[in-house]
Amino acid sequence: MSNQQSLKPDALALDFDGVICNGLREYFQISLKAYRQIWSDPPEDSLPEWEASFGRLRPVVETGWEMPLVLRALSQGWGEAEILLSWPTIRAQFVAQENLDWRDIGHQVDDLRDRWINADLEGWLALHSFYPGVVAQLSHWLNEALPVFIITTKESRFVKALLSQVGIFLPPDTLFGKDCKQPKAVTLGQLQAQGYSNIWFVEDRLATLATIQAQPELSPVTLFLADWGYNTEDERQKVMAIAPYSESAAASFLHLISLTQFSSGFEDWLKS
DSSP: OOGGGOSSOSEEEEOSBTTTEEOHHHHHHHHHHHHHHHSOOOOGGGHHHHHHHHHHHGGGOSSTTHHHHHHHHHHTTOOHHHHHHHHHHHHHHHHHHTTOOHHHHHHHHHHHHHHHHHHOHHHHHTTOEEOTTHHHHHHHHHHTTOOEEEEOSSOHHHHHHHHHTTTOOOOTTOEEOGGGOSOHHHHHHHHHHTTOOSEEEEESOHHHHHHHHTOGGGTTSEEEEETTSSOOHHHHHHHHTSOTTOSOTTTTTEEEEOHHHHTSOGGGTTOO
């Protein structure tokens, strides 16, 4: 085994949504509020079906502005299979045909969330849940002084609000949210520049991991797809098909990890 795959990282980087926190119920409600601002109210009898479909389609969403567009696609008759297969094309089609500005939609989503938090913090928090064992594991790592970084497309203030409710307070400069305005790959490169040579990164979007893999300078980063997060069975099977410790540079350091492994010692993380 190479030094790059030693049994303990010198820094741990974690996505937030789909790795630490499950906010599917809140995502749907925020998306619905934004949808109602941009388009007409959806028929009430469709909402349970929309919410179920939204949960299955959450893997296509990279940033929050896309969420109301998922509902728009459902309202316009797009099927789940089509959306999962061709979301970037469908998304671009709506943006062009309806003259949408992704920045405006993103601001609407964030503003709705801010107003909700200010008016009903308890109600907003109640729509989130931390995955079993994750809070205890975070506390353990922080107590052990392991450098832990959160790299997320969620606004930092929302992440802080959620973590503070479970007694997690991150050290300064370890939270990189959407407000940092840079891709996750750039943040990982910055951590490398700070001297971390053996970073392990846990993410639930395979597309994000693929983008990181495509950058040779990030090849020392060991990548993990969280099988409990917002990804599909097909994506999990693709990762499982990669032979552990392959000689291929594109496959060497990508692993599927379970929630049980995540809450165990690092020596268990690399087991297939």
